[in-house]
Amino acid sequence: MGHGGGGALSAELVEHVFAPAFGGETLATMADSAAVTLGGARLAFSTDTFVVRPLFFPGGSIGDLAVNGTVNDLAMSGARAAYLSCGVVLEEGVEMPVVARVAEAIGAAARTAGVEIVTGDTKVVEAGHGDGVYLNTAGIGLIPDGVDIRPQRARPGDVVLVSGQIGLHGIAVLSLREGLEFDVRVESDCAPLGGLVEAMLAVTPDLHVLRDPTRGGVAAALGEIAAAAGVGVAVDERHLPVPEPVAGACAMLGLDPLYVANEGKLVAFVPRDHADAVLEAMRAHPLGADAAVIGACVADHPGMVVARTGLGGTRVVDLPLGEQLPRIC
Amino acid sequence: MGHGGGGALSAELVEHVFAPAFGGETLATMADSAAVTLGGARLAFSTDTFVVRPLFFPGGSIGDLAVNGTVNDLAMSGARAAYLSCGVVLEEGVEMPVVARVAEAIGAAARTAGVEIVTGDTKVVEAGHGDGVYLNTAGIGLIPDGVDIRPQRARPGDVVLVSGQIGLHGIAVLSLREGLEFDVRVESDCAPLGGLVEAMLAVTPDLHVLRDPTRGGVAAALGEIAAAAGVGVAVDERHLPVPEPVAGACAMLGLDPLYVANEGKLVAFVPRDHADAVLEAMRAHPLGADAAVIGACVADHPGMVVARTGLGGTRVVDLPLGEQLPRIC
Numbered sequence: 001m002g003h004g005g006g007g008a009l010s011a012e013l014v015e016h017v018f019a020p021a022f023g024g025e026t027l028a029t030m031a032d033s034a035a036v037t038l039g040g041a042r043l044a045f046s047t048d049t050f051v052v053r054p055l056f057f058p059g060g061s062i063g064d065l066a067v068n069g070t071v072n073d074l075a076m077s078g079a080r081a082a083y084l085s086c087g088v089v090l091e092e093g094v095e096m097p098v099v100a101r102v103a104e105a106i107g108a109a110a111r112t113a114g115v116e117i118v119t120g121d122t123k124v125v126e127a128g129h130g131d132g133v134y135l136n137t138a139g140i141g142l143i144p145d146g147v148d149i150r151p152q153r154a155r156p157g158d159v160v161l162v163s164g165q166i167g168l169h170g171i172a173v174l175s176l177r178e179g180l181e182f183d184v185r186v187e188s189d190c191a192p193l194g195g196l197v198e199a200m201l202a203v204t205p206d207l208h209v210l211r212d213p214t215r216g217g218v219a220a221a222l223g224e225i226a227a228a229a230g231v232g233v234a235v236d237e238r239h240l241p242v243p244e245p246v247a248g249a250c251a252m253l254g255l256d257p258l259y260v261a262n263e264g265k266l267v268a269f270v271p272r273d274h275a276d277a278v279l280e281a282m283r284a285h286p287l288g289a290d291a292a293v294i295g296a297c298v299a300d301h302p303g304m305v306v307a308r309t310g311l312g313g314t315r316v317v318d319l320p321l322g323e324q325l326p327r328i329c
Numbered sequence: 330m331g332h333g334g335g336g337a338l339s340a341e342l343v344e345h346v347f348a349p350a351f352g353g354e355t356l357a358t359m360a361d362s363a364a365v366t367l368g369g370a371r372l373a374f375s376t377d378t379f380v381v382r383p384l385f386f387p388g389g390s391i392g393d394l395a396v397n398g399t400v401n402d403l404a405m406s407g408a409r410a411a412y413l414s415c416g417v418v419l420e421e422g423v424e425m426p427v428v429a430r431v432a433e434a435i436g437a438a439a440r441t442a443g444v445e446i447v448t449g450d451t452k453v454v455e456a457g458h459g460d461g462v463y464l465n466t467a468g469i470g471l472i473p474d475g476v477d478i479r480p481q482r483a484r485p486g487d488v489v490l491v492s493g494q495i496g497l498h499g500i501a502v503l504s505l506r507e508g509l510e511f512d513v514r515v516e517s518d519c520a521p522l523g524g525l526v527e528a529m530l531a532v533t534p535d536l537h538v539l540r541d542p543t544r545g546g547v548a549a550a551l552g553e554i555a556a557a558a559g560v561g562v563a564v565d566e567r568h569l570p571v572p573e574p575v576a577g578a579c580a581m582l583g584l585d586p587l588y589v590a591n592e593g594k595l596v597a598f599v600p601r602d603h604a605d606a607v608l609e610a611m612r613a614h615p616l617g618a619d620a621a622v623i624g625a626c627v628a629d630h631p632g633m634v635v636a637r638t639g640l641g642g643t644r645v646v647d648l649p650l651g652e653q654l655p656r657i658c
Contacts, residue, residue, distance in 0.1 A: 001421050001453050001455065002453075003419065003451070003453050004419065004451060004452045004453025004454075005453075010451060013428075013451055014449070014451065017425070017428060017429055017432050018415075018417070018432050018449060018451070021429070021432035021433045021435065021436040022415070022432065022435060022436045022439065022446040022449070023436055023439070023440065023445075023446075024439075024445045024446055024447060026412075026445060026447040026448075027445075027446060027447055027448065027449065033448060034412070034414075034447035034448040036411070036412050036447055036469075038370055038372065038411055038412070038469060038470075038471055039368075039369070039370025039371065039372070039471045040368070040369060040370060041367055041368025041369060041370040042368065043367065043368070043469070045412055045414060045447060045448055045469060046414065046448050047414035047415070047416045047448055047449065047450050047465070047467055048416065048450045049416035049417070049418055049450050049451075049452045049465060050452075051418060051452045051454050082365070082367055083355075083363070083365050083367070083374055085363075085374060085375065085376035085467045086347075086351070086376070087376045087377065087378035087416075087465040087467075088347070088378070089378055089380060089418075089463060090332065090333065092330050096346070099342075099346060100346055100350070103346050103347050103350035103351065104350045106350065106351060107350040107351045107352055110351065110352070110353075111352065116352075116353045116355065116356075117351040117352075117353055117356060118353060118355040118356055118363035118365055118374060119355075119356065119362060119363040119374055119375050119376055119467075120343070120347060120351070120356065120376065121376050121377045121378050121465075122332070122333060122339060122342055122343065122347070122378075123333045123378045123379075123380045123656075124330050124331075124332050124333025124334075124655075125333075125380050125460060125463075125656065126330065126655075126656075128457065129458075129459065129460045130458065130459070130460075131454060131458045131459075134418060134454075134463070136376070136378060136416045136450075136465035136467075138376055138414045138416075138448075138465075138467030140365075140367060140372070140374060140469060141367075142367055142368045326453075326455075327452075327454065327455075
């Protein structure tokens with residue numbers, strides 16, 4: 001299971017099995033989406049598969065995840081998603097109202113995100129060989145002129161921002177699945193980030209890195225950027241916007257909010273000169289109201305993320321090995 | 330299972346559940362791939378999911394299918410595939426050498442087809458919730474200027490061609506799965522059709538319809554075109570290139586070769602004036618050596634496919650309801 005968790009085991013599978021077999025230089029950039037040129041147009045192209053359990057959870061569903069997951073991967077290249085594909089694997093015996101509810105969730109999420117689903121495919125597997133519904137989406141969008149956002153562009157001196165409260169999606173799904181009850185109901189943050197990124201790009205096209213901290217959470221996102229750019233990242237835990245119910249649930253379950261999945265947040269590496277204005281633009285957007293500076297990109301400890309703890313000490317933030325929370329998206 | 334078979338039940342699921350929920354006009358064209366415009370470029374965009382059992386079969390593997398399936402869907406818009414995405418669902422416990430073999434098959438097929446895999450995603454589901462490996466690919470390619478190939482463009486008078494021997498993929502997979510032994514080993518015809526389509530377009534950009542007869546075979550492809558364009562299709566069974574081992578296996582199993590899946594063939598509707606030259610160009614290409622005229626598009630019986638039988642009679646070729654051969658791709 002760890003190989004699907006988005007952590008070090010996942011990276012190993014991609015780096016050592018898939019990437020060498022597939023060949024090609026674009027895949028090797030390991031960005032959330034690929035930047036390609038076709039017919040003179042600079043396109044972002046990305047895919048994601050969704051196997052979340054259960055199919056519906058507080059704040060969203062597998063259909064919302066499938067649309068927003070790919071919309072957000074494209075946004076992490078600075079592209080506004082234009083068109084999506086949707087591949088469906090149904091398990092024999094899944095009830096038609098469930099399929100219809102998933103389809104309606106996909107359609108509603110697409111309308112909210114302003115993206116059109118233009119092509120699809122459905123396969124059915126025997127009962128016991130699936131899990132109700134698996135979804136895959138792929139998407140394409142146009143990368144604006146002058147925009148070059150990718151993990152390799154992180155530079156010492158960049159300010160590291162997060163767009164809002166972290167850990168909501170993972171805790172929402174986990175609490176439902178495990179039958180946990182908290183005083184405050186936690187809802188997934190699942191949302192499309194294209195508009196927020198447009199607002200940030202209106203300040204400056206020179207954003208260095210964007211990443212949506214899904215599987216493996218903010219820790220995995222920062223760790224992958226540090227590794228890709230050969231830079232260090234210093235985070236101040238006291239500045240992490242961890243909402244009270246997430247902090248409480250994590251304390252109870254022995255989880256670290258830095259590693260819990262988000263589905264409507266982004267981490268940004270922004271040149272220091274633009275950081276204040278970008279932060280202000282984020283806070284003016286409904287999906288960035290709780291945006292915060294959480295750290296900086298540094299020349300020290302290249303490839304490594306270090307957190308300053310609430311007690312004033314520091315600790316290394318490892319890339320998660322496997323998965324704290326399987327089947328979270 | 331019938332809802333995944335590519336026949337009438339599949340069409341019903343798409344027309345009545347997914348298409349209305351998703352909205353959008355492009356999806357409603359029901360072509361193998363969507364034609365969209367982005368940044369001034371006319372693009373074909375398509376997706377396919379693969380759940381074939383077993384993963385490896387004579388003449389190919391799930392990896393070959395995943396690449397060629399999407400490459401061919403794009404080719405059916407006249408586009409040469411440029412970039413592919415690849416989404417992988419692994420079942421917990423699947424052996425790493427199997428994963429590596431699938432990955433290598435994907436890479437090799439991509440190189441053969443001249444397409445680059447630029448983005449991917451891997452998820453893992455618990456043992457018993459998958460079937461070893463499921464794959465999804467999506468692809469984009471450029472549609473050449475002046476090319477407008479889609480089912481709605483079929484016109485009475487068009488000549489109907491098929492690019493070669495039919496029924497090979499379905500019989501290859503079925504015979505392996507069911508442990509059937511024939512005198513002659515049947516291999517899948519799985520192949521990328523982009524080059525063949527380029528050769529046909531070099532004769533004239535005015536090809537009306539291209540379709541790759543995969544699930545549901547030639548019968549489903551012709552039936553969908555007849556329905557989409559509101560035309561009749563008249564096929565002469567005596568001209569269908571059915572290879573002897575396929576004919577024999579079908580006779581033994583009670584199958585109709587018209588309904589058996591192909592993975593390296595296309596059906597073309599071509600204006601009569603260009604038909605001879607297009608047929609000649611097809612036969613000059615390695616993947617079209619056995620190309621043949623199999624019928625014509627007619628004004629009679631709109632929406633219906635009628636076959637002239639070997640005995641001189643005629644029969645209606647229905648859209649297959651469900652699936653003769655489940656999990657064939």
